[in-house]
Amino acid sequence: xxxxxxxxxxxxxxxxxxxxALEGWTRSMPAELRQxxxxxxxxxFRRIGITFAVYGEGGxxxxxxxxxxxxxxxxxxxxxxxxxxxxxxxxxxxxxxxxVYGRGEIVRAGRIPAHLVYGNEAYEKAVVGFVxxxxxxxxxxxxxxxxxxxxxxFVLEDNCRTPSGVSYMLENREIMMRMFPALFRENRIEPVExxxxxxxxxxxSVAPAKCDGDxxxxxxxxxxxxxxxxxxxxxxxxxxxxxxxGPDLFVEGGLVWMRTTExxxxxxxxxxxxxxxxLDPLCFRPDSxxxxxxxxxxxxxxxxxxxxxxxxxxxxxxxxxxxxxxxxRFYLGEEPILQNVPTWKCAEEDDLRYVLDHLPELVVKEVHxxxxxxxxxxxxxxxxxxxxxxxxxxADPDNxxxxxxxxxxxxxxxxxxxIAPRHVDLRPYCLVGExxxxxxxxxxxxxxxxxxxxxxxxxxxxxxxxxxxxE
Amino acid sequence: MRLSVSxxxxxxxxxxxxxxVQSLRLTPSVYDGQKVIDWQIAVEGGQQGxxxxxxxxxxxxxxxxxxxxxxxxxxxxxxxxxADLTGLLTGHREVxxxxxYLRETLATRADAALTDLARAVADDAxxxxxxxxxxxxxxxxxxxxxxxxxxxxxxxxxxxxxxxxVCQDHAHALIAAARVLGLPARYVSGYLFAxxxxxxxxxxxxxxxxxxxxxxxxxxDPANRCCPDDRYVRLGSGFDARDAAxxxxxxxxxxEESLDVEVAVLQAQQ
Numbered sequence: 001x002x003x004x005x006x007x008x009x010x011x012x013x014x015x016x017x018x019x020x021a022l023e024g025w026t027r028s029m030p031a032e033l034r035q036x037x038x039x040x041x042x043x044x045f046r047r048i049g050i051t052f053a054v055y056g057e058g059g060x061x062x063x064x065x066x067x068x069x070x071x072x073x074x075x076x077x078x079x080x081x082x083x084x085x086x087x088x089x090x091x092x093x094x095x096x097x098x099x100v101y102g103r104g105e106i107v108r109a110g111r112i113p114a115h116l117v118y119g120n121e122a123y124e125k126a127v128v129g130f131v132x133x134x135x136x137x138x139x140x141x142x143x144x145x146x147x148x149x150x151x152x153x154f155v156l157e158d159n160c161r162t163p164s165g166v167s168y169m170l171e172n173r174e175i176m177m178r179m180f181p182a183l184f185r186e187n188r189i190e191p192v193e194x195x196x197x198x199x200x201x202x203x204x205s206v207a208p209a210k211c212d213g214d215x216x217x218x219x220x221x222x223x224x225x226x227x228x229x230x231x232x233x234x235x236x237x238x239x240x241x242x243x244x245x246g247p248d249l250f251v252e253g254g255l256v257w258m259r260t261t262e263x264x265x266x267x268x269x270x271x272x273x274x275x276x277x278x279l280d281p282l283c284f285r286p287d288s289x290x291x292x293x294x295x296x297x298x299x300x301x302x303x304x305x306x307x308x309x310x311x312x313x314x315x316x317x318x319x320x321x322x323x324x325x326x327x328x329r330f331y332l333g334e335e336p337i338l339q340n341v342p343t344w345k346c347a348e349e350d351d352l353r354y355v356l357d358h359l360p361e362l363v364v365k366e367v368h369x370x371x372x373x374x375x376x377x378x379x380x381x382x383x384x385x386x387x388x389x390x391x392x393x394x395a396d397p398d399n400x401x402x403x404x405x406x407x408x409x410x411x412x413x414x415x416x417x418x419i420a421p422r423h424v425d426l427r428p429y430c431l432v433g434e435x436x437x438x439x440x441x442x443x444x445x446x447x448x449x450x451x452x453x454x455x456x457x458x459x460x461x462x463x464x465x466x467x468x469x470x471e
Numbered sequence: 472m473r474l475s476v477s478x479x480x481x482x483x484x485x486x487x488x489x490x491x492v493q494s495l496r497l498t499p500s501v502y503d504g505q506k507v508i509d510w511q512i513a514v515e516g517g518q519q520g521x522x523x524x525x526x527x528x529x530x531x532x533x534x535x536x537x538x539x540x541x542x543x544x545x546x547x548x549x550x551x552x553x554a555d556l557t558g559l560l561t562g563h564r565e566v567x568x569x570x571x572y573l574r575e576t577l578a579t580r581a582d583a584a585l586t587d588l589a590r591a592v593a594d595d596a597x598x599x600x601x602x603x604x605x606x607x608x609x610x611x612x613x614x615x616x617x618x619x620x621x622x623x624x625x626x627x628x629x630x631x632x633x634x635x636x637v638c639q640d641h642a643h644a645l646i647a648a649a650r651v652l653g654l655p656a657r658y659v660s661g662y663l664f665a666x667x668x669x670x671x672x673x674x675x676x677x678x679x680x681x682x683x684x685x686x687x688x689x690x691x692d693p694a695n696r697c698c699p700d701d702r703y704v705r706l707g708s709g710f711d712a713r714d715a716a717x718x719x720x721x722x723x724x725x726x727e728e729s730l731d732v733e734v735a736v737l738q739a740q741q
Contacts, residue, residue: 101526104568118570125710128526129566251492252535254521282494282719293721294492294520297533301521 005407066462079468085337090141090430095331097137122313133206137309141430147409160316167231172465188470190440196238202433215268218242251294256304346397355402362402440468472701475739477548486726487539493720496707498530503562510549528565529707558698560688569682572655578711581647582628589651603681607691641693645679655682658715662704664736674734
């Protein structure tokens, strides 16, 4: 696997120019220094309190996610193409959401089956007919990308609800700059630290019409028991906005109020990090203690903005994913810049037959699953594992999609034996409000186990700093 | 027919509450079969909040009551001019795609018995409208009207197994059976002018609507073996009783809640 795939640093033994500086850097770093630095990085991560919790994967909340000091590098040219593709996709996904909660033109046109949209659990009847400010449902679009060649990038999945992990993008950079200041003096690396301010501006730009003056923004967290709590408080801190929990808020007079020591303060924009189901017990799950009773009524009458908008999840369903290139063509009249991974839908008879016939070579995923659980990586599985999975698919075909096993690109990683290539993916965070913004960088996840293609931190994945070099 | 409705719901708390928030779906629908002459909603000691028409065409209104309070009283009432459209919901503005109402909920999940009931009807009837009538009749046959036999949380499958229930159970069973046949169906809450003297006997009523492509939404009331006519006042709809509830509320406080409801529907003088 490792040999056949695209190596981002080496081109048949020769160092690509992008990585020339890093090659020198590693050569000048003896093993002892590297181990010392690695320990230092770990201590820094511990001290700031950033521990294991990406993408709602669960697991031990106090485990440290492994940090790989070897940066990943993109050129300006590579990044500009990615950026255009990401922004295009973010626009199409939002256009889709406005459409399916409105007239549903894409369904009427027969471009996507009605049951995939209207029968989808993430489709919220409660928000049908409501258009959020600026027509934006998904304000932070996390698009997971993998690379298979110099110019070949594929979208693995879209995350339109509340993609997490951006704190790692910021912290990875912060820690690298602290530990290796010379690297940042000698290389012209595009900064990512504008992200929190861009996020704040994005959120403020979608304040409801009823808001006059400077919008008040807050992050709504389920609380410190949540695995991503660190990220919630980190972002609130960097944006200079309040971090609130459900009980800190109440509705009255068609508005949302935040309890403060100086009395109630009106809240205009809520960046929520809790799922739709828990937002408001009067509208969704009646047993939820995390949300704010009456919030959805205020939202639907235009008294407050909720980011991402309730119901946005219908756009990032794995079955809907296969139609995103069609969305780009349908809404934007453009050809998709970023390609989807070819996907077989087990719900369809022909596809199912193909999948069952080729299981050992495919990756099979649950339609609603996340975090690398409940998936089969055919080439890495034993015959027994493949057969067990076959039974699961046959029992409930609608619940599975399958994709070819991609030869994910590798980037050098520091491992116990020294430096070795490891497979990586990329999650950039695209901000959608009045304008569409993307910092030049993202979160690179790395499968630290040799040969592994699973980058999820729950399955032995780590993170690394991602550089975009200035021209 | 001109109907006058008065409906009072009182929540009593054995310890004072700090705050109550309610989302009310208590305003008659706007469609060709009914016209509101006058209508008021009042929550004692409450402050009116957001009001809007949702995608299903229902008017939703929020209220909040700041404590301390030991009770919350919601009073609604007014006069509605109704017409008999033999169940048709014409002139009703809504944006929700009917396919959304194929989704099952806990209360409307079809078990083997409900599936059998639906299939038996489908064997004899082929047109969707004929099937919907057949299903409504079959549900009425299978579940005898008996107040107190079931509870708010009883599911369609449980009511069918029991063979007894009230309008809520009839509606749930009809919805479940219709969805088995691929017909979108939904729960409707409203009022019924039941007897000449206006006795509040099931005056707060519920029935189901089934989507028939050629005709749109059509109401069916298995409990009374008919389609809604000018004795009915329609308030709103949802996937099931919980989703279509006229009052959704929450009170913050340590005490237990008790409920008292009075509903009267009378024929108004012209």
